[in-house]
Amino acid sequence: MVSPLSSWAAQNPGEAAHEDHAWIDEIEQVFLPSDHCKQCHDRHYEEWKGMREQTPDLKTFGRVDGALLHGTALTSPVFKTVLGLWLQTNPTSEEQTRCLACHAPAVTAFPQHTGNLIAQVMSEQPKQRGRRAKEQRRLEGISCSSCHMIDSVKENPTDYPAFKINTGKVLFGPYDNAEDNLVHPSKQADVYQGAQFCASCHFSKVKDVTQAELPGQILQGTICQDCHMERSTGSSTSKRGSLTRPIGRHWFQGIVIPGIMLSNRNLQAEWFPRVDIEVQKGNEAIEGKVLVRNGSLPHMFPGGDPVLKQFFVTVTVKNAEGHVLGTQQERFGLPFDKILRGPIPNPLVNGGTTRRVPFSIVVNPGQAPSYVEASLSYALIPEPDSDLLDRYLATLGSDREKDKAKEIITNYAAERLLTFRTKSF
Template sequence: MNDKGRSIQKLAMGGVLLFMALLNITFHERAIAQKTDGEVPADWMAEIEKIFIRSEDCKQCHDRHYEEWKGMREQTPDLKSFGRVDAALLHGTSFESPVFRTVLGVWMQTNPTMQERQRCLSCHAPAVTVFPQHVEKISAQVLSGKPQIEGIGCAACHLINAVETTPLPPPTYKVQPGEMLYGPYADPEENLVHPATQLPLFRGANFCTSCHFDKVKDVTQKDLPGEILQGTICQDCHMEPSTGSSTSKRGAMTRAIGRHWFRGVVIPGTLLKNRNLQAEWMPRIEIDATKSGAGVEGTVLVKVGSLPHSFPDGDPVLKQFLLAITVKDAQGNVLSEETKRFGLPYDKILRGPIPDPFVKGGNTRRVPFSQALKDGGAPATIEVVLSYALIPEPDAELKAKYLATLSTEQERATAKKVIEEYIQPRMLTYRAKSL
């Protein structure tokens, strides 16, 4: 080929590359400027989405992970329904879920400050750490039931480039705004869409616990402590291992990848196939009780093994635990009973330090009790039931205030159903002892 031919070839190649780059820029700007429903977003939304790229953009290449994140790949009834009581909410539906809308709506009736609202949204919408000025607008979208801003999208995780190395109030992640996206691969492919680089943090438990901070004893460590889970991290169970290509465009090229649906313990096989894990996971009750005059007194011990995982569900703030203590006579008649509740009410949530949950790996809770018996009763047995609920029960006034903010009877019926289902106690463990 002569010099003139080579020059023409170089110009042609340069033109192709320039065209592809312009096409990508045009596509991205169009994606920012117009939502899937055809509505043009407000300026503040476009400002956010220039950094926190919408996951629909990522879908163009990463369609497999997008479908997992959104719950589209496994269209089973449990994934189709929002607000599952077993706490298997998908990250990709975090803002659309009527559960989050209802809980946020009730909590907002307690008049949290703007800083407290930002603290709440910082894990549900990491964009607020970069754009704190838009907290109120994002909250309003969630409460409307038709959010356009994404909550936990692709960029929300893949813009994280560090976590705190000393225990600080959560969340502990750090977002790096920019074009660079971070991930676990040592050799990310070059492309015209975005630069990428490897970050070992993505293979550490401390990445997940920057928001799910109640799950481990030390949120600064990348490895889970204890012999049972030695060498295991959160991602090994909650991002089911598979093989393939993260872009779904590479044909035969395969390597280890993790699924992006982040499912919880609703997969019973995780417990059933490992009895040691099952034994360590579940709390156990011991009862130290004595008769004392016309009553019974003593201590209930709730023991959780060394597994650094609090059960149940991924929420570190809302969970409620109930310890029901009942004294019966030899015929099974109830002589006395009481229920002790552990967990924050709505007006205490995110006001000050977040306490450890009642059930936390490696801890023993000692709960003293003293009960007076019915006249003439002869105590024979004491029974203790440990249960949990996923959200606090709002008092009647607080519930009424939130329901009054909803515009239709259908919305109010949905909110009532969410509250009713999620405040229901579900048994964790039981113990009885003869007196």
């Protein structure tokens, strides 16, 4: 069987080889490299790239690959590993383009270069040094231009990703009084002041990705940017004397470690999911429902990814001494071979809603069940089966790459406890 990682050239005739930069030149004629923007917007550039002060969770845990820095969306070793595993399930060219669309929005305008971009991701990241730096040039993922060429979102709330890119010369933003300049024309787009801008990729966070408002009375008037783009006062450019006004940070604060959530009681009360138990004790079985509840904030903890996350509802019946008499677990989430095949399922439980998960656990005669324990846990990616893992590892060229991939899979596919509840009979 020919691996997808070794057959792109055959599957994509007419595409330039990965080492040929003609395809990058073609894309960058439309999507300007971010270092062009740095000349004027140095503050936002350094925040996007992670060069300035970082959020405490990044400093403490080093989780730069945790989707907080959008500049790492294409270069993250986690993305490379997940993409490599998924490619072994033989996705179509259309599915591959759709997968890359949020990590590299330019591919929506240049779908013919999907294979080249995948080859770039799957190759080892070169070190940009000396005269060879130009030869090792790589296409950016979520660049300045790929976000600021968005002028609206699609009308169909199930069409993901939902952003619409205007490939003209205008760069869009939230302000209606942009200063004239000789670099690029600027224009206001209402979408930058609405939740639908972020939800066009992070679509598991809201009930309707076409709406600017977040649902619920508590959050009325609040949008994603209020929390995730810390506000400060200054200028969007480094030009002396330019307009000073409220501006948003471009490092996109978030929470990727559960322990940080536990230290903030306000966030914990509104955001952290919780479980309740409805249970009946029969002659032969313990039956009931686990009620998984989420607060009024718009999204499910943890993480911003709307496709890969796995949730586990586990119910255990125990006796008075704590011995397990029976257990049942239900997983919510797609395996690798189902991802982007058909409709994307709804989250386990969205903001302000309750999900009821039924259970029935048979108890042997003579046992004395005393209480039921229900837990909610999660994993950030599906756990690949051994055959899928072996096929992916076989595509990697060095033991160092293989060890890194196995470490990432072990870490990100691990089941982690979110919350639990017990109820006595």
